[in-house]
Amino acid sequence: MPTGDDRGGIARLFFSAQFRWCVGIMQKTVKLKDVAEAAGVSLSTASRALSGQASRYRISTETERLVLAAADRLSFRPSQVAQSFRSQQTRLLGVVLPDVSNPFFASIAREVTTHAEDNGYSVLLADSRESTEIEQKLILQLRAREIEGLVISPVGLKKEHLEKLHDEKMPVVLVDRGFPSSPLVTVTSAHREAAKQATDLLVANGHRHIGVLQGLPGTFPNDQRLAGIREALEEAGLSLSAGMVQGDQFSESSGYRATRRLIESQPELTALFALSNQIGLGALRAITELGKKVPDEISILTFDDHPYSEFLVCPMTTVKQNVKELGQLAAKLITEEMMTGKRTDRKIHQVPVRIIERASIRNLARSH
Amino acid sequence: MPTGDDRGGIARLFFSAQFRWCVGIMQKTVKLKDVAEAAGVSLSTASRALSGQASRYRISTETERLVLAAADRLSFRPSQVAQSFRSQQTRLLGVVLPDVSNPFFASIAREVTTHAEDNGYSVLLADSRESTEIEQKLILQLRAREIEGLVISPVGLKKEHLEKLHDEKMPVVLVDRGFPSSPLVTVTSAHREAAKQATDLLVANGHRHIGVLQGLPGTFPNDQRLAGIREALEEAGLSLSAGMVQGDQFSESSGYRATRRLIESQPELTALFALSNQIGLGALRAITELGKKVPDEISILTFDDHPYSEFLVCPMTTVKQNVKELGQLAAKLITEEMMTGKRTDRKIHQVPVRIIERASIRNLARSH
DNA sequence: TCTTTGTGCACAATCGATTGTGCAATGAGG
DNA sequence: CCTCATTGCACAATCGATTGTGCACAAAGA
Numbered sequence: 149m150p151t152g153d154d155r156g157g158i159a160r161l162f163f164s165a166q167f168r169w170c171v172g173i174m175q176k177t178v179k180l181k182d183v184a185e186a187a188g189v190s191l192s193t194a195s196r197a198l199s200g201q202a203s204r205y206r207i208s209t210e211t212e213r214l215v216l217a218a219a220d221r222l223s224f225r226p227s228q229v230a231q232s233f234r235s236q237q238t239r240l241l242g243v244v245l246p247d248v249s250n251p252f253f254a255s256i257a258r259e260v261t262t263h264a265e266d267n268g269y270s271v272l273l274a275d276s277r278e279s280t281e282i283e284q285k286l287i288l289q290l291r292a293r294e295i296e297g298l299v300i301s302p303v304g305l306k307k308e309h310l311e312k313l314h315d316e317k318m319p320v321v322l323v324d325r326g327f328p329s330s331p332l333v334t335v336t337s338a339h340r341e342a343a344k345q346a347t348d349l350l351v352a353n354g355h356r357h358i359g360v361l362q363g364l365p366g367t368f369p370n371d372q373r374l375a376g377i378r379e380a381l382e383e384a385g386l387s388l389s390a391g392m393v394q395g396d397q398f399s400e401s402s403g404y405r406a407t408r409r410l411i412e413s414q415p416e417l418t419a420l421f422a423l424s425n426q427i428g429l430g431a432l433r434a435i436t437e438l439g440k441k442v443p444d445e446i447s448i449l450t451f452d453d454h455p456y457s458e459f460l461v462c463p464m465t466t467v468k469q470n471v472k473e474l475g476q477l478a479a480k481l482i483t484e485e486m487m488t489g490k491r492t493d494r495k496i497h498q499v500p501v502r503i504i505e506r507a508s509i510r511n512l513a514r515s516h
Numbered sequence: 517m518p519t520g521d522d523r524g525g526i527a528r529l530f531f532s533a534q535f536r537w538c539v540g541i542m543q544k545t546v547k548l549k550d551v552a553e554a555a556g557v558s559l560s561t562a563s564r565a566l567s568g569q570a571s572r573y574r575i576s577t578e579t580e581r582l583v584l585a586a587a588d589r590l591s592f593r594p595s596q597v598a599q600s601f602r603s604q605q606t607r608l609l610g611v612v613l614p615d616v617s618n619p620f621f622a623s624i625a626r627e628v629t630t631h632a633e634d635n636g637y638s639v640l641l642a643d644s645r646e647s648t649e650i651e652q653k654l655i656l657q658l659r660a661r662e663i664e665g666l667v668i669s670p671v672g673l674k675k676e677h678l679e680k681l682h683d684e685k686m687p688v689v690l691v692d693r694g695f696p697s698s699p700l701v702t703v704t705s706a707h708r709e710a711a712k713q714a715t716d717l718l719v720a721n722g723h724r725h726i727g728v729l730q731g732l733p734g735t736f737p738n739d740q741r742l743a744g745i746r747e748a749l750e751e752a753g754l755s756l757s758a759g760m761v762q763g764d765q766f767s768e769s770s771g772y773r774a775t776r777r778l779i780e781s782q783p784e785l786t787a788l789f790a791l792s793n794q795i796g797l798g799a800l801r802a803i804t805e806l807g808k809k810v811p812d813e814i815s816i817l818t819f820d821d822h823p824y825s826e827f828l829v830c831p832m833t834t835v836k837q838n839v840k841e842l843g844q845l846a847a848k849l850i851t852e853e854m855m856t857g858k859r860t861d862r863k864i865h866q867v868p869v870r871i872i873e874r875a876s877i878r879n880l881a882r883s884h
Numbered sequence: 885t886c887t888t889t890g891t892g893c894a895c896a897a898t899c900g901a902t903t904g905t906g907c908a909a910t911g912a913g914g
Numbered sequence: 915c916c917t918c919a920t921t922g923c924a925c926a927a928t929c930g931a932t933t934g935t936g937c938a939c940a941a942a943g944a
Contacts, residue, residue: 180931190894195932205933206892228660230930233601234899243641248629254622261616261643265654270661273611273641275629286633292596293638400823432827455768456824459800548901558924563902573903574922598900602929888943895936902928910921 178222186218241269241482242295244286246278246303252425252452252471253301256323259475260299267483276303284309297486299478301325304367319485323478326368335478335497337469339369342501343376346449346467349503351384354512355419355447359410361427363398373423395427403430411438418447418512425452443510453504463506473499546590554586609637610658612668614646620793620820620839621669624691627843628667635851644671652677665854667846669693672735687853691846694736703846703865705837707737710869711744714817714835717871719752722880723787723815727778729795731766741791763795771798779806786815786880793820811878821872831874841867
């Protein structure tokens with residue numbers, strides 16, 4: 149019974165395990181095979197015509213036209229998955245950030261994403277939520293997806309999983325948080341110099357007792373900034389006592405707690421240096437709660453500029469990282485390495501930083 | 517000469533076209549075949565043991581153990597590309613936003629990304645740069661990559677390309693910017709009600725001449741907010757003259773220009789309503805430049821709250837969208853639809869909005 | 885007329901993992 | 915001793931696009 153057989157065939161098509169996903173998505177995607185049949189040629193000819201290899205493989209102009217027309221008519225779009233599978237090239241770039249909602253990282257995401265798009269790469273975004281463990285898991289997933297490159301702002305406490313990628317010849321670019329003496333390509337601000345200059349500014353304004361609201365200790369940016377601060381203080385014949393450094397995360401709540409602790413325990417304190425935008429926000433909240441006036445009762449200086457910085461009760465003096473440049477440079481480096489396959493020779497790329505002087509630092513010398 | 521032959525073979529391996537990508541990436545990835553060989557079983561047995569199908573296919577416990585051990589020893593990670601190709605399931609979620617660096621969209625990106633990660637999906641991020649044309653191109657690319665769902669904040673002027681996806685049974689969730697009377701699932705704030713309440717507040721404070729700094733006209737949030745404002749004014753026996761609505765984009769520069777235009781052309785103006793965070797920023801800049809004091813000389817109210825809002829020269833009264841909820845709801849809806857394959861019945865999901873009263877609105881009644 | 889050169893295209897293998905089916909070997913029942 | 919069921923695994927097809935190779939046919943030269 150041919151009818152019975154036919155129905156069996158259709159039933160298998162619809163309900164066999166491998167086609168189950170089809171149910172409810174019943175649009176048939178146009179495959180190369182369909183184009184080839186419509187044009188009356190073989191798969192190989194269709195493929196070559198579509199990939200512009202016509203002349204190289206002696207496809208006649210007439211046949212080429214036929215194929216192109218058929219593809220256009222059927223609005224054929226080759227499956228990237230199949231292409232990736234066959235060519236072993238995914239044109240996929242992984243981007244891992246500790247917190248995409250932080251404007252700093254969001255800007256980096258934007259620059260890298262748009263640059264990648266313009267170069268024919270797609271971006272797989274992942275958020276590590278400031279956890280090294282999640283970061284490692286995410287990287288494993290991204291590797292399974294066969295990304296061709298990775299831009300990452302690592303949590304910054306471990307680097308083995310990253311250097312392993314590097315050893316396996318995966319293009320990797322670190323942004324913001326790097327590691328000292330690592331072979332990994334890193335794009336970062338001149339943290340140390342910036343912190344030194346900023347501290348110089350505080351000192352020049354007569355400040356001798358400066359409280360530092362630090363981020364995650366052990367991370368490169370945090371420790372570099374601390375080093376810059378120490379350097380400036382030492383040059384001025386001062387030093388940074390242990391109690392003057394508080395905080396343990398690049399977060400608002402850490403900044404808040406650290407500020408309260410400093411103000412309440414250090415009576416001589418005249419200035420605060422917050423080592424990130426989020427920390428600065430926490431500091432602002434604490435200062436407001438304690439009823440202190442900026443800059444009359446306490447001066448404040450923060451890392452990372454912000455559009456609102458100049459409109460604050462007391463316009464904030466900030467260390468402005470060039471986030472756009474940071475992101476663009478990272479994007480440029482990773483796409484170049486992915487496209488050429490050649491490694492960059494320079495490992496550390498420092499982009500300069502600008503200090504935006506506004507009104508949150510009081511001049512102690514003048515007022516005496 | 518066997519040596520010669522051998523070298524020929526190696527040369528082919530290295531330089532034949534399809535292996536060219538290999539040069540410089542020379543690590544051999546562990547394939548299922550390697551595991552099978554190491555365990556001394558066939559490909560199929562290895563596959564079934566690894567996918568937990570052992571009992572279903574009567575693989576002996578001993579054999580299963582052998583395979584698992586071999587896979588572990590070789591640290592085998594199956595190629596997602598090959599799996600996707602075979603299963604026709606990519607477990608890929610597309611996310612398209614007009615500007616990832618805008619904190620509002622960045623927050624949405626974060627919520628969706630983390631939720632997707634937790635459910636085994638990976639996120640393909642794309643930035644449409646507020647251009648419908650780019651948006652369409654990006655969607656085409658994402659489709660070619662066979663995403664299984666799409667979360668998008670569309671530019672909002674065209675919807676055909678989105679409804680086409682919907683017609684083809686692709687799960688799509690719109691965030692923030694929706695379209696009136698569209699079958700597309702949309703997660704959005706209660707723009708109209710929020711704008712009405714906010715305007716009520718202005719009116720209650722005695723304001724009769726309110727300038728509106730609008731975003732992109734024609735987009736759902738913009739027009740809904742305008743409608744809410746009109747409704748409130750009409751209830752109060754007032755109306756919104758054409759000249760009192762300025763601006764043409766959700767950007768800082770548009771807000772800046774619109775503010776200058778309003779202040780310079782409308783002498784009776786007592787309050788400004790900025791329809792987004794970026795617009796509000798532009799307004800602040802213009803007001804500062806013109807030397808006006810908030811709220812004494814001009815009152816201001818903006819859509820979108822911001823961590824810095826309360827620390828501004830004049831703490832800003834804002835309409836706070838619940839961005840986190842917006843993102844989480846979108847994430848939940850899209851993953852549910854992708855995983856169950858069933859469409860949500862509710863099309864419009866409105867999340868409530870809160871008005872945060874601070875100090876940027878002057879009470880005209882009281883001061884007279 | 886037979887060979888040679890060149891043109892135009894089709895056939896089949898391949899990428900890595902999954903899965904329906906088939907085939908031995910072993911044991912149980914008649 | 916023969917049949918039949920059960921266990922344990924291997925073979926081969928498949929997903930969609932790419933690419934090396936080979937085979938016709940036609941024109942040109944001997």
